Amino acid sequence: MAASRLSFRRDGKLVIDGVDVSVPVGSFGAVIGPNGAGKSTLLHLLVGTLPAESGAVLFDGSDLLELRRRDRARIVALSEQHGDGDTGLAVTDVVMLGRTPHIGRFASEGETDRRIVADALAAVGMSPFAERSFDTLSGGERQRVHLARALAQQPRLLLLDEPTNHLDVRAQLSLLSLVRAQTAAGITAIAALHDLNIAAAYADSVIVLSAGRVIAAGNVASVLTSELIGDVYGVRADVLTHPRTGRPLIAFDTT
């Protein structure tokens, strides 16, 4: 996946300013950066729910931004943390919405769609909640249903906006393992993350956004240095090496 020169303006102000993002197929890219840096906006540009002012998103030979909505939705899905007011739907129906781009215009869901939805719910550990009203779920349960809906869409490019938000530590690790399993199966994943240690532990590459611009990008170890963390977030941190994985381990200075 290679996005180039993406720009987006709000109230005349560039909030995404000529951004290039490249994430190899079948790998996991983390987008990090301070509040308001433009991470969510960038994901929305990639999935086409916000219109880019300029730029292209090349994936498997086509520019996703040029595709019709339905065709694009067969390739790229965004698991969001917001946008879930009262739906009045059962959990299984929310996840079935992910099948919309695959179901013929005048057709209805079939056995295959129901199996894919059941598998997606099982993958996120939400099968026991299938018939519950989505509106009664906790924040973490909703987050997992959002992911199930994106998985049911069977995208080749999976975008996740702060997917670990609301999740307890075990649910966080299991979600990231699930993303890792997806990339091992050839899916390309891009997640906006706040937890730098989660990014360091799971991502293959990191893209650092600040004020709508990419200020660093590359593999985790080369990008996540104490200098960069200091520059971007204005905090002090030592970057250690995880004793078993060899990946960066960030210890914030709280003294």
Ligand SMILES: Nc1ncnc2c1ncn2[C@@H]1O[C@H](COP(=O)(O)OP(=O)(O)OP(=O)(O)O)[C@@H](O)[C@H]1O
């Ligand atoms: N609906 C909106 N209307 C006006 N400005 C917005 C809107 N949504 C976002 N913005 C602004 O656009 C900029 C980028 O926001 P965005 O949500 O993409 O940042 P982010 O990096 O995802 O932030 P966070 O880490 O806080 O979730 C911010 O300055 C934000 O205030």
